[in-house]
Amino acid sequence: MDIFLDSLESAFLLLLACDPELMDIVAVSLKVSTISTLIASLVGIPCGFLIAYSSFYGKRLLLTCLNTLLALPTVVIGLLVYSFISRRGLFGSLELLYTQKAIIIGQVILIIPLVTSLTIAAVSRIDKRYRNTALTLGATQIQMALVIIKEARYGIGAAVIASFGRVIAEVGISMMLGGNARGFTRTMTTAMALEYDKGEFVLAVALGLTLMTIAFGINMLFHFFQGRAGIDAL
Numbered sequence: 001m002d003i004f005l006d007s008l009e010s011a012f013l014l015l016l017a018c019d020p021e022l023m024d025i026v027a028v029s030l031k032v033s034t035i036s037t038l039i040a041s042l043v044g045i046p047c048g049f050l051i052a053y054s055s056f057y058g059k060r061l062l063l064t065c066l067n068t069l070l071a072l073p074t075v076v077i078g079l080l081v082y083s084f085i086s087r088r089g090l091f092g093s094l095e096l097l098y099t100q101k102a103i104i105i106g107q108v109i110l111i112i113p114l115v116t117s118l119t120i121a122a123v124s125r126i127d128k129r130y131r132n133t134a135l136t137l138g139a140t141q142i143q144m145a146l147v148i149i150k151e152a153r154y155g156i157g158a159a160v161i162a163s164f165g166r167v168i169a170e171v172g173i174s175m176m177l178g179g180n181a182r183g184f185t186r187t188m189t190t191a192m193a194l195e196y197d198k199g200e201f202v203l204a205v206a207l208g209l210t211l212m213t214i215a216f217g218i219n220m221l222f223h224f225f226q227g228r229a230g231i232d233a234l
Contacts, residue, residue, distance in 0.1 A: 010202040014203065025186050043116075044111075049149065052124050072110070077172070081177055111167055114166060118163075119155075121155065131144055162222055164218060
């Protein structure tokens with residue numbers, strides 16, 4: 001108990017002092033997570049909209065696959081991407097392994113199914129009369145899509161926020177593809193694991209507090225957007 005309290009006190013001092021190493025780790029985590037979320041959103045939101053408003057053979061199977069991918073372990077994705085970007089892999093010549101780009105690739109694969117599934121759920125809740133009215137008034141397919149997206153904006157926002165929360169806290173992909181290089185690919189989760197292995201709890205606790213603060217803020221935003229989406233659906 002004394003060790004924990006001492007580590008907690010030292011961690012607060014590190015946070016108050018804005019320790020450079022701590023700030024670098026947090027910056028790397030926020031950078032790769034933000035880029036991953038943006039890329040996944042640019043892919044997942046349009047895909048979710050198209051799936052929700054399209055009828056095609058195999059749609060149920062596709063939805064089942066998306067729901068299955070939500071539970072895919074991060075280490076499986078890390079192993080899969082590693083096999084492609086390692087020196088002996090198909091894209092080994094690009095020298096992506098143990099870089100921030102490798103982490104981003106893995107994280108994008110991780111959260112595209114999440115963005116897509118939550119977008120489908122958000123769009124599906126919108127009354128079909130919005131779509132029919134827009135088409136009746138002469139709107140094009142693109143204009144109709146923009147109307148639907150505007151009505152589902154809070155649900156889609158919740159999907160993006162949930163996806164960011166998923167990648168900011170993951171460790172398997174960052175460890176396997178980033179290599180935990182100090183000042184370059186070391187994220188909050190991988191640094192915490194390293195510091196624990198070394199028996200150095202101060203930095204690990206400081207990073208844990210930072211991650212919990214970020215997670216709390218993300219959850220607050222997520223519940224706000226969910227609440228707004230529920231009101232709009234009514």
